[in-house]
Amino acid sequence: MRSIGFLINSFFGIIIMMLSLVVEAKNDIEGVRVWPSPDSTRVVFDLSNKPDYSYFMLKNPLRLVVDFDNTSKADALPQIPDEHRIISKIRYSKAKNSRSTRVVFDLSSSAKPVVFALAPTPPKKHRLVVDLYAQQTSLYSNDKPQSKKRERVTDRDIIIAVDAGHGGEDPGSIGPSGTYEKNVTLPIARRLARLIDKQPGMKARLTRTGDYFLKLNTRSVKAREKRADFFVSIHADAFFTPGPSGASVWVLSLRRANSEIGKWLEDKEKHSQLLGGAAELIKDTENEKYLAKALLDMSMDHSMRTAVQVADEVVGELKKVTKLHKKRPQSANLGVLKSPDIPSILVETGFISNPKEERLLQSSSHQEKLARAIFKSIKSYYKRNPPDDSLFARQKGPGQHVVKSGESLSLLASRYGVSVAALKRANQLTKDILYVGQVLTIPKA
Incomplete structure (x- = not known):
């Protein structure tokens, strides 16, 4: 019995000792x-x-x-x-x-x-x-404070917000050889920004200029602060197996856009941003919210249509320089694409989880090809559809289009941002029928 008691006491002693070590463990x-x-x-x-x-x-x-x-x-x-x-x-x-x-x-x-x-x-x-x-x-920027309203100017630059995905403590996806996504997205974004800045009539604004972390919602806020006409976010895809490869382009889903509109309408301070000078005339009235929603609905419709058209062009240019994972733009509820008022796309430049594409994404020449493909697409869209007060608009004047097989008036009207009626008036058309090889005059959007 004594031996059993001794064993029991020893057992409890060991337990107490272990507990005390846990308590004291630092x-x-x-x-x-x-x-x-x-x-x-x-x-x-x-x-x-x-x-x-x-x-x-x-x-x-x-x-x-x-x-x-x-x-x-x-x-x-x-x-x-x-x-x-x-x-x-x-x-x-x-x-x-x-x-x-x-x-x-x-x-x-x-x-x-x-x-x-x-x-x-x-x-x-x-x-x-x-x-x-x-x-x-004001302590963190050399920029002068911007007025709430954009003054009516002519020959202004078209502002493109270029967002390098991830950064700082958030490395993004990691390739088989240890390449961080954040170290691929920033050099591609910088190359794209340089191409934009070299183009007269366009100006780039990087959301991040170095290796630091930005919240997802901060990225679209920065684009809005810079009065961006367009927002493009650069990423690199990944999968848990090395097989998938290829680039893809994503746009904001309609569900996400409607959700963001709801949040904006609940924020009274946002109404003045949406309504401009009209906000002062209808302030504190029941009509303000409804007018804000009507204007934001129109803004969302324009921005989503623009995003889809640019995304189509980006896919077309990317397939010339790299393999595609998705042959058409995809829509998704992505956190970085949350601006219903700014046309926005996300470009997955390839799969960093694929060893071959990881090496390509590290290559300066491949990064330049990707940047040029994205730049060419954005420039092409805004050459056809320039904002009225931009340098591109003054340089454009009436354009021309040669009808190709499968094209219709409604398709061309959507592509060039004009109405079917305006197209018919500009070309003195009485019917909706087009012929292959027909030359159309494209009026200003």
Whole structure:
């Protein structure tokens, strides 16, 4: 009996010892990474286990304090470059107790913190993410504040927002040899932007200019802030097997567009953006919401029609330089395509998960071919359908089209952004019948 009692006591003793070790087991900060961007900064703490943390803000001077419970310090904290505009320094401070670590962010200006934990996604372990968003945007840009209304000018540039997918802490898909999608999308976007900027009458605006993270909704917001006429997002596809390959082009789904319209209509501050000067005349009236919806419905119809037409052209140009995964534009509920008022497309330049296409996507010459195909398509559309106040519109004048097999008045009217009636008037047509080889005058849209 004594031996049994001894064994039982020993067993419970081992259990108690193991429990005490679990209680005393410490988490470790294994590394700290900083991802700066023009108007926000992301700091990522790599940890050995799930973080137990809290945080608070202090004033005079401005600081963010993050407490890690039961956690040991990293060997070193990263230095902050002098040109950094949100965080001036990251340092340790006296912790709440001997088992904890306190990290202090000295801030150079007012910022909104968003702090959250991320579960392991191999090869990465547990992480704590600290996002700091600038609240004084004038400190983060050399651009002059833009008026709410675009003044009526002539010969203006057509603005193309070029979005490089992923970035910073978000690498996107990863190829078999370790290529990050974010390191493919940015050089293609830069090449496309250079081609656009070389074209008189067009101007590119990159949503991100370096390796930093942008939220999906921030990308379309930046396009709107830049008064973009068109938005194109560059990505690289992936699958869990290496077989699939080829490029594809995506447009906003009607369901997503209607959902975004609903959100806009619930936001009173957005109405003035939709209505322009008319908002002052109908402010605080029951008619405002209905007028806003009517205008946004028309804007959505135009932007989705434009997006589909450009997407068709992009598919046609891409098949000349690379294999296609989808032979027609596809529609989807994609987060980056959420602007019902801005024509938007997403171009999957190939499958980074396919070893052959991964090598191609790393090639400078192939990146240039992809960029030229996208540029040629966008330019071609706006040469035919320029905004009235643009340089392209003044250069255009009445155009001509030679009728091909299978083409109809309604098809050509949709392609050139004019009505069937306008086409018939411009060509003195009394019937809807066209003949192959017939030369039509195309009036201004």
